[in-house]
Amino acid sequence: MRxxxxxxxxxxxEQDEFEEIVDAITAIDVEERDYELIGxxxxxxxxxxxxEEAVEQFLTVAEEGQDDPLWxxxxxxxxxxxxxxxxxxxxxxxxDRLDPGDEDTQxxxxxxxxxxxxxxxxxxxxxxxxxxxxxxxHSVPAISREQLSVSDPNSTDFWDDNAExxxxxxxxxxxxDQVESVEERLVFKLPRAYVDMMKIHNGGIPRYRYIxxxxxxxxxxxLIEISGMLGIGQEKKHSLCGEEGSRWIIEQxxxxxxxxxxxxxxxxxxxxxxxxxxxDNAGEPEVVHVDKGNNYKITWIAPDFDTFVxxxxxxxxxxxxxxxxx
Numbered sequence: 001m002r003x004x005x006x007x008x009x010x011x012x013x014e015q016d017e018f019e020e021i022v023d024a025i026t027a028i029d030v031e032e033r034d035y036e037l038i039g040x041x042x043x044x045x046x047x048x049x050x051x052e053e054a055v056e057q058f059l060t061v062a063e064e065g066q067d068d069p070l071w072x073x074x075x076x077x078x079x080x081x082x083x084x085x086x087x088x089x090x091x092x093x094x095x096d097r098l099d100p101g102d103e104d105t106q107x108x109x110x111x112x113x114x115x116x117x118x119x120x121x122x123x124x125x126x127x128x129x130x131x132x133x134x135x136x137x138h139s140v141p142a143i144s145r146e147q148l149s150v151s152d153p154n155s156t157d158f159w160d161d162n163a164e165x166x167x168x169x170x171x172x173x174x175x176x177d178q179v180e181s182v183e184e185r186l187v188f189k190l191p192r193a194y195v196d197m198m199k200i201h202n203g204g205i206p207r208y209r210y211i212x213x214x215x216x217x218x219x220x221x222x223l224i225e226i227s228g229m230l231g232i233g234q235e236k237k238h239s240l241c242g243e244e245g246s247r248w249i250i251e252q253x254x255x256x257x258x259x260x261x262x263x264x265x266x267x268x269x270x271x272x273x274x275x276x277x278x279x280d281n282a283g284e285p286e287v288v289h290v291d292k293g294n295n296y297k298i299t300w301i302a303p304d305f306d307t308f309v310x311x312x313x314x315x316x317x318x319x320x321x322x323x324x325x326x
Contacts (some may be wrong), residue, residue, distance in 0.1 A: 005024070006036070006040075008024070009021055009024065009040045012024075013040075013047075016047070016297075018045075018047045018048045019044075019053060021040060021041065022041065022044050022045065022048070023024065024174050025040060025041040026041070027036050027104060028307070035061045038057050038058070038060060038061045039070070039071065039220055042054045042058045045057060046074060046077055046078055046081075049081070051081045052078075052082065054075075055078045057077065058071065058075040059075075064101065068098070069095040069096075069098035069102070069105075070095075072091045072092070072094045072304075073092065073095040073102075073104070073105055075091050076088045076091030076092040076095060076105075076108065077108070078089075078114065080092075080108060080111070080303075085116050088108070088112055089109065089112050092108050092109050096109065102315050105211070107311070111307055114306075114307070114310075127210075157207055158206055158208060159201055159204045159205070159207065160205045160207045160221020161204065161205075165204045165205040165228070168236055168238050169204045169228050169229075169230075169236055169238045169239075170201070170202060170231065170236070171202040171203055171232070171235055171236050172202060173200070173202055174195075174199065174220065174232040182240055182241055186240065186241070186246060186247070186260055187281060188259060188276060188281050188285075189282040189283070189308075190232070190260070190274075191274065191284060191285060191305040193306040194262075194274075197305075198231055199308070202232055203229055203230055203236065203238070204226065204228065204229060204230075206226070206312060207314055208312040208313055208314045208319065209227070209314070210223040210225050210315070210317075211224045211226070211289075211300060211302075211312055212311065213301060223265055224272075224289050226264065226272055226312075227266050228263065228264050229262065229263045230242075230245060230246065230261060230262060230263065236263065240261075242282075246260050246261040249261045249264070253268075253292055254268075254292070254296075255292065255296065255306070256290065256296060256298070258275050258277050259273050259274045259277075259285055260273065260275060260276075260285075262274050262305075265291070268289065269288050269293040270291050270292065270293070271289075272287065272288070272301070272308075273289075273290055274286075274305065275287065275288040275298070284304055285304070285305070286302065286303055287302040287303075287305060287307075288300055288301055289301055
């Protein structure tokens with residue numbers, strides 16, 4: 001009976017039926033839920049973005065989980081999305097110590113370092129700047145140096161400005177009015193990191209075209225390939241409001257109305273989207289892959305645009321080298 005239940009839980013997980021997992025486990029008396037069942041429950045709650053509930057469940061078996069890297073990884077993930085970065089860091093560092101070299105763990109640690117690195121600079125600005133400078137610091141979101149460097153074709157080899165790219169993808173740098181106009185047409189606020197990147201190089205074909213993605217039950221990550229990133233404007237065929245822009249792709253392909261198409265893929269049945277479901281239309285979207293050929297399966301890729309760009313790799317599995325431009 002127990003083995004059948006565990007097998008069913010895994011099957012539901014692979015089918016993204018996370019509510020089924022929660023319902024099945026919560027129907028069991030609390031006293032009868034063991035460490036393994038709590039692990040399944042917490043994982044399902046994480047996948048449903050019910051992070052506070054997930055933390056509560058994981059903490060009920062904290063003593064048993066102290067030597068389990070997966071327990072630390074899962075509670076670290078919940079803390080991360082609750083923006084409790086110090087708790088998340090501690091959990092992921094412990095997971096990395098118990099299971100050295102796990103790529104997902106190290107990736108979260110890198111994201112945490114990136115997000116927390118900006119905080120001291122903001123505090124200094126508030127303590128030392130003049131009143132007008134303070135207002136500017138609060139009204140303009142912080143931009144990491146990595147963000148600017150990875151988007152600057154003069155400092156990295158990120159973009160492949162071949163004839164096809166220049167003809168159908170790359171646009172002039174957008175003005176603030178043009179950005180606002182595109183946002184009004186799309187009915188979504190574009191991520192600040194994306195806008196800043198497009199002001200340096202507006203759309204195009206990256207040389208770093210692959211994003212590593214973990215999948216349930218897979219020993220290694222698979223690579224999702226993109227063919228180009230849509231820029232801000234309408235003049236070029238492959239731009240957000242262009243002839244084959246975001247709205248056209250969603251309507252023609254029957255894709256879910258969850259946000260904005262960010263990148264095209266070599267297959268016409270796949271796209272990369274800015275997903276606003278976890279925020280409002282003016283919030284910070286996540287980045288997802290949508291596979292039309294697999295019943296429009298949505299695969300989470302990154303928590304934000306900045307992380308998505310920094311996670312891209314080339315054919316040699318190498319990320320952009322920013323050391324010379326930082």
